[in-house]
Amino acid sequence: MNKHSSIAYLLVVIATQAIVSKSLVIKNAPWKTGSIYPSKSRDRYALACQPVRDIITTETGKVCPRGWTGYPQCAVADERNFGKCKRIDNADFSVSYETIQLRTITCQSRRMHCMKESGVISGDIQYLYYPRNMLSHQDELAETLSYLKQLSAVNFARNDFKFLSDNTFQGNKYLFSVNFDQNNLWAVPEKLFYNNQRLMILSLVANKLDYLPTTLFFRNPYLRDVNFERNNLTLLQHELFQQNHKLITINLAKNMIREIHNRMFHENVNLQQLDLSDNRIETIPHNLLRNNVNLNDLSVSGNLLSTVPSHLFDNCPELRSVTFDRNMIATLPAKLFHKNPKLTRVDFSYNRLHIVSRHIFFDGRQVSILNKQWEDKTGILETEDETGEWNRLRSRLTKSYRKSS
Structure with a gap:
């Protein structure tokens, strides 16, 4: 090997090590904790999630994020041509917020205490399903939902909510379906659905309700199905x-x-x-x-x-x-x-x-x-x-x- 070849080889090795080191730094970056953070490479926001060991299913506009099954393209598409992707255990990802366009998020961890643990909350979400967890913080729920302006349907069945705040759904004017089956709700506020004129379906099965406010549905002209089975x-x-x-x-x-x-x-x-x-x-x-x-x-x-x-x-x-x-x-x-x-x-x-x-x-x-x-x-x-x-x-x-x- 001549002198020039040796120098070229050393340069290649040094460059490779630099790339590997850089990728390791990115993998362990602090944005894994789960939030929407400003991307350093582009002047737009990206969505980053912490590793979650439980199932999270999303319907995406284009492709699955890195670290999700079905990458680079989801194997199954629904009638709206959205891909369905399942989260890989202990995998983290960072993907452009504009590219992924999350529509649906389902988390069934059976152990989450608060929604922040999921780290997959996007303002464009329309369908949010969090059944069979241990969610109970009414104020955190109201704060999270207030950010999801496009929200159409929520499912929080089999959690541990005892009360809901007056402003739980205040900012969700497109909401049409609500499911809080099998929680421990003792009461529902009189103005719980005050701003949800498009509400059509409500299910509060197997709670501990003993009274329903007289004006609970006064501002819900499109209400179609209500289910209060197994209450008090x-x-x-x-x-x-x-x-x-x-x-x-x-x-x-x-x-x-x-x-x-x-x-x-x-x-x-x-x-x-x-x-x-x-x-x-x-x-x-x-x-x-x-x-x-x-x-x-x-x-x-x-x-x-x-x-x-x-x-x-x-x-x-x-x-x-x-x-x-x-x-x-x-x-x-x-x-x-x-x-x-x-x-x-x-x-x-x-x-x-x-x-x-x-x-x-x-x-x-x-x-x-x-x-x-x-x-x-x-x-x-x-x-x-x-x-x-x-x-x-x-x-x-x-x-x-x-x-x-």
């Missing part, structure tokens, strides 16, 4: 849903409600599904469903009802399914369902009814009647075959009469 609600103000004319589904099952006001659902003309099962309701107002002309499905199972008002369903021409099982009903009005031509299924099991006559229906031949008895584990399901069912019933009554005589 005892009394509902009749004005609660009066501004929500587009409501389709209301689920109040498995609470401790004792009374329903007769005007509770009068403004919900588009209501299709109503679930009041497993409460402590003793009576149903005769005009409770007066304006619910689109009601399809009603469930009042597992209450303390002894009677059913004779004109309860007179204004429900779209009614298809009714469930009254596990009550104490002994008799039914003679023309209870005479104005419900689309009714196909009723369930009166485990009441005090021995026979449910088909004469109480508009067309008894098309209705499937379920009327199981406490002593009868199999029960009797009356099918559309009216002739066969009546013959079987007549035979049973004849045998009973002969034995008694």
Whole structure:
């Protein structure tokens, strides 16, 4: 090897070591802690995240960041042509904020105490899913969400929130879906959804709510589905849903409600599904469903009802399914369902009814009647075959009469 070749070789080695040293410095740089920091190389912001050992899924506008599976291109794309990328354990990344354009972030670490631990919060995020963690800081939640101006849907199910601040969703005017199932919420503020006029879906299943503020939904005209199943609600103000004319589904099952006001659902003309099962309701107002002309499905199972008002369903021409099982009903009005031509299924099991006559229906031949008895584990399901069912019933009554005589 001549002199010139030796000098060139030494220069190459020195340059290589310099590059390696520089890359190591970058890898251990302080911006790994997770924040949006000014990029030194470009006059724009970049997104940097700390290593997270748990699953974080994102939907990206172009390619997955360095350190994520699917790089340089996501393997699966959804209908909006966004890539789906999964975080690699113990991997860090730095990627241009303008390039990545995060749309969705899902974190299911099962151990995070605060949202700062994720280190993947971008102002452009539209869908934020953080189920099954240990989040509980209401003020930090409100502060984080206030930065996400484009937010459309949040899911914080199975966390440990006990209370929410008034301003939790104050800056999220595009929010349409909220899920806080299986937390420990004791109460919801009166102005929680004051600025969320586009809210459509709300789920607060399995919390500890015993009261809902009267004006909670007064500024949510597009509200469509609400679910308060498995709480401790005892009394509902009749004005609660009066501004929500587009409501389709209301689920109040498995609470401790004792009374329903007769005007509770009068403004919900588009209501299709109503679930009041497993409460402590003793009576149903005769005009409770007066304006619910689109009601399809009603469930009042597992209450303390002894009677059913004779004109309860007179204004429900779209009614298809009714469930009254596990009550104490002994008799039914003679023309209870005479104005419900689309009714196909009723369930009166485990009441005090021995026979449910088909004469109480508009067309008894098309209705499937379920009327199981406490002593009868199999029960009797009356099918559309009216002739066969009546013959079987007549035979049973004849045998009973002969034995008694």
